[in-house]
Structure formats: structure tokens, C-alpha cells
Amino acid sequence: MRPTRRGFAALAVAIAALLVSARFGQPGLAAVAGPLLVGVVAAAVQVRWGGAPTVERGRLRRGFPGESRAVEFRVDGSGIATVTDRLSDGIDGETTVRKSLPATVTYRATYTSRGEQRAGPVDVTLTDALGLVAERYTIISTTDVLVYPSVYRLGGTDAFARTFTPESEDRQAFDRLREYVSGDSLRDVHWKSSAKREDLLVKEFADSRSDRSVLVVAEAERGHADEMAAAAATLTTAALESGLAVELAVPNGAVEQGYGDTHRTRLLELLARADAGRTDRADAADVVVTAGDEGVTVSVDGRRRPFADVTASRDNPLAGEVGG
Numbered sequence: 327m328r329p330t331r332r333g334f335a336a337l338a339v340a341i342a343a344l345l346v347s348a349r350f351g352q353p354g355l356a357a358v359a360g361p362l363l364v365g366v367v368a369a370a371v372q373v374r375w376g377g378a379p380t381v382e383r384g385r386l387r388r389g390f391p392g393e394s395r396a397v398e399f400r401v402d403g404s405g406i407a408t409v410t411d412r413l414s415d416g417i418d419g420e421t422t423v424r425k426s427l428p429a430t431v432t433y434r435a436t437y438t439s440r441g442e443q444r445a446g447p448v449d450v451t452l453t454d455a456l457g458l459v460a461e462r463y464t465i466i467s468t469t470d471v472l473v474y475p476s477v478y479r480l481g482g483t484d485a486f487a488r489t490f491t492p493e494s495e496d497r498q499a500f501d502r503l504r505e506y507v508s509g510d511s512l513r514d515v516h517w518k519s520s521a522k523r524e525d526l527l528v529k530e531f532a533d534s535r536s537d538r539s540v541l542v543v544a545e546a547e548r549g550h551a552d553e554m555a556a557a558a559a560t561l562t563t564a565a566l567e568s569g570l571a572v573e574l575a576v577p578n579g580a581v582e583q584g585y586g587d588t589h590r591t592r593l594l595e596l597l598a599r600a601d602a603g604r605t606d607r608a609d610a611a612d613v614v615v616t617a618g619d620e621g622v623t624v625s626v627d628g629r630r631r632p633f634a635d636v637t638a639s640r641d642n643p644l645a646g647e648v649g650g
Contacts, residue, residue, distance in 0.1 A: 327461040370459045379403030386471035394436040403427040408451040416443040440475040474594040475555035479638040480564045503527045539571035539583045543611035546602040547618040554617035555597040557633045562593045577603030
């Protein structure tokens, strides 16, 4: 516990009044000093009597860099308090508020980096009603949140197959003819049958890609794990949307092949925690992501392309969709 600036000023005035009164025989000054000293003592008693505050908080929802979440917690106690919620380096937010306790504190936290992040502990500085005395407490109340890596757009639900699957594998056996609809490729038009019908008919192929799996391996030089994770998250998400079973390996872990939203979450969780380094599975991979000083590249069957060349935009197609 310590006096505030206002408290120090009150004490200084009181002491000066007592000294002048004793020196020059001015009893009126002593009458001024008395209430000031009593006020400071009473303020100290008020703050100490209130005791340490307590904090109860809820959990934070997961998200991606650039997304924000509402943070809310309750501070129980008494007095006037300045409350500051500490944030890890991967979260930004205006967290300092001044409240009369008990009170509920709310603010917006913005995720800036992937990985394990934390809100808390909470610093609470209590003062009396006049602001003469303050006491600081650190309340060990925290909540951890996993921030996923950034995900970008490849340019359509079949972008993964178009970009990373050889033509011979992408186009399957002929299945049937059907009427042309907007968006169909002109290369699929069956011109002979269309001429007989006086209407465009397109060839439809039996799609066996859902029976296929793809192994994505991601590696990075030191200091480039974030770029690696973002590229791998983009490619694995697109592969799942293309109906492929996805297996992922990174330097510090792996996820076996699978489908669906739950599997996508497992992939994102691994990539949120992925470290830089190399793996021993690159030679067996269908897709290899490499991040380093020269940028991020994607390799498929000996074809190597810059990752930036295969992305349509930096908009996150999963923003607001994946949480928990």
C-alpha cells in the first residue's frame, strides 16, 4: 500500500502545516493538518479493509489472425479500481479500465499471431473514494486460446485439384451427358450430340477423387514457421473442399488422413503449433510446402511454384466459421 500523488500532496501539506505551527506558534495550521492526516489514515484503512479483489472469467473462442473476440470478466471487491488485463504478444486490445467494484469488465481482443495465446493475469489497483491511497494486486486469473494460422483463397472449391492434380488424374472416366449450365467448361461440350439436340450437352465424368488421399508435408527454415503454416493451412483446407482425404506432416507432428470439418480442425490445431524444421517424409509426399528466406514454394511431382502464384486473394475463407 502506498499514498497516491494526491495522498503525498495531502501529507506534505499536513507536515508543512505542523512544522510552521510549531515554529511560529500558529495553532490554526495544526487544525488544518489534523483532518488531512486523519483523511489519509482513514483512506488507508478503507483500502486495506476492502481486501484483495477476486476475478472470474470465461473462455476465449479460437480464431485466426486479424479476427477479434469479446473478452469479459467480473471483478468482485470494493473501492475504486484501475483494472488491466495482461495479454500475450499474439493478442492486442485496450485492456485498462477504471471501475467502481464490483464490476464487469469487457473489451475487444484482436488476434495478431498464431499459436498458444493467453489473456491474464489481471492487475488491479484499488484506491479509496478520495484517491489518497492505493494498493496493487495481481490476480492469477488466465484463459488460454489457440489462434490458427492464416488461410488464403486458392480460387474456388476445385482449385486444389486443378492446380495440384495432374490432368490424367483430375479427369476421370466418362459417365454421362447432361445439359450445359453456366460455369461449365467449353472443353466438356459434346459437340456432335449438341448439334443433334440443338442444345448444348456436356460430358460428365465419374469423380473418384473422394477415394483419393493426399499427403501434405510442410517444412521451414528458422524464423519462417508462420509462412509455412499459412501455406499448409490453405492447401489442406482446399484439398478437403475438393473431396480428398488429407494427411499432414510438419517438423513437430502429424495428423493421419481424414475428411470433414472435425478433421480440418485437427489440421489447423497442428499447424497453429507447428515449428520450423525438416521432416523425414518429404520424399513420400504428394505436396511439399517449403518456407525460407527466398519465400514460400509448393512442389508437386517435381513442379515447383511460388505459393503466392497459386492464391487468388489473402481473404480468409474460414473467417468467422471456425471457432471453439
